[in-house]
Amino acid sequence: MKMSTKASYLACSIAAALGSNAAFAVGPGVTPDFVFYYGGGSAEPQAVGAATCRLMSNVDLYTSTAAGKADTKYYILYGTTLVANGTVPAGKNVMVMYKFNGGSYTNGGQPQSPASVGLPYPTVASVTTSAALVPGATAGSYCTPGNGVPTFQSGTFTIESTNRQPDFGLTDLEVPAFAGINNPIAPAALSLPGASAGIYDLVFGIAVSSQLYAQKHNFSYSEVAGILSGTITNWNQLYGDQAGFAGAALPAGDVILLDRNIGSGHKTSSSAEFLGYPQLGALATLPTSVVNGYLGGSDGLGTPPVVCAAGYQDVQESSAAGSVSDLKLLAAAGCGLRAISILSMDNPPGIAANQNVAGTNAYDFVMLNNTAVDTGTTGDDENSATATSYVNAIKGNYTDFYQAHFNTKTSGFLTSHTTNSDFAAAYLAQLKSASLPGCSGSPGKKFPGNLPGVITDLDNATTLTGVTCVSVTSRNGNSDSPLSPFKTIPGNITLGSDPL
């Protein structure tokens, strides 16, 4: 009887431990049971993080960047599986390495093609050995609402001598869009993955440094096109709309365009949205980087080429982190240079990491053709520190968004029932889930850090009733497909009904 009681207590304790979300971090000293390797765009780490929080508990985020700042190349998450996912049992310690620097085709599309040579990844030892808790952080707290930042500081990552084939790759939009000038391995033929699936909708925007935002909040599509194609190189070619600048040409000053590298989903999306490439064929306009070459350097990341020097610049940033870094650098420099950047909206300017001084945004997202991504009011403002509803993207009034894609090397991979395929399939299910979105209005469903995140594509929604973060129009995995400008949503929408 005593033995039985003890066994019951033990069982209860184990059950309680397994069923609890209390922070019992795996810790860097524990060897992972599984290590999985993924890759994709620099706009997707938060979505991967959100999906990870659905699959694992006590999750830590490791970084090699000093001062506990987010890593610029790898998003490395380490936690314990909540439930069994196929052949991956519950209670196992799993490390996920997501590589993102260099563009979403480079990391999420091309590596999934049959001819791929894989991607470089750090050794597990270099991630965990000598890793220390970031000052002020709590171990295992990555998924705690309001957190979502690195919890462990690693030393310098040591890259393995042999590349690895990632189990899946994420691209900001469908892989065929990375053809022609969007293909970093041109003139070779576009390398397509073995299989692709459309997942959530990824919202992009135009971010401008705070000095420019003080003068102008609203840009027309043709103004953005002129800047991206290089016909507008001085701010005095545009008119302002803010106090002291409204209705008059902006003060003269060279345009600083924080551009992206070829293969970047950011760049591909902006070429498609503003320049009509490739869907408009002969009517497409080529980016200035193609016509004139990049002018100003190869990568910001807080160092030159963006300096307080006169002259038009078209800076080739290698990740969204580089763009954010240079926007901050320029805003802080106080030299009056005004910058504009193509940037996905998972980089909200209102959070501390994207501000130069607490409460002061280094940059802001502008309206496009009089339409912001949200209402711009308190509690529903991408540029604030709190939340966004993405309401205008959901309605289709704000059209700068695309359906991100989940790519695998072979069509049968996800059903091959290996630990790798089963865990990848679990991620796919989360990335398609209508309950994943990070926009406000879905309590408890925000991304780590309460940051703006994704909206679910209509193709993947099983219901729209009560769900506020599902777009009511869809790219259907095809950037060429037109987006209908829905003006109103009459309450909740039953799937299959006409929202108008």
Add this chain to the structure above:
Amino acid sequence: MISSFRIKLLAGAVALALAAPSMANTTLNATTTGDVFLNVTDTTNSTSFLFDTGVTQAAFNANGSYSFDITSALSSFLNTTDSFSYSVISATKSGLNSVFDLTGVTTPVIVSNSNNNQGQAAISLFLVAANAVTSGSSTSVVLPTAQWWGASLTEGILSNRLFANAVVPYSDATALGTALSMYNVTGTGFTTLPSTWDLTTTLQGGTKDVLTYGPQGSPVPLPTPLLLLASGLGLMGVVSRRRKIEA
């Protein structure tokens, strides 16, 4: 024994041929040298033939005459069932200014240097891709659909930017056997060159495929024997007429 030796030689030759590095490849560019090149597009199959004349933009003499017999390279690309067109292009770029020598069925519509550069970029991208396509010749190559000249993002952009025509048929090209004017576009101005290009092929009833550039409206000189024959016949006619009168 001898037979065996011959077979070995043959096998060796075949192996060498197969192992030989693939020759591509044209070395055209649209930035510095701006070599003058010919496009023949098969608009039925969405493929094209590219020929490098070897004449740089700087060396091209607008007042001169050129003739290129490309029968051996082009003949296998042509057939009697498909539709073909041709154009001749050259582009360079210095700083932010492009210079073109290009054929057209209409006169260019020049908007701005920036607009011109959009056209130059399309040519440059086309040539980078075309140079990488494997060919057995260093002066010509047949381009598949993925790289063909007639694509909307290649010829289409050029036509749109330089001729303000974004729809097929594009304005840089015309049918085989039809003369094409050539224009020099520099900055925001253009001049019409004094001569025209023509590509006459076996499809027009000839025995060769020849690309020519020469003065417009020039009389075709008769061969000397024909001149002698004509003058002789004329003289005979005069003599005969005088004899009739005398009689």
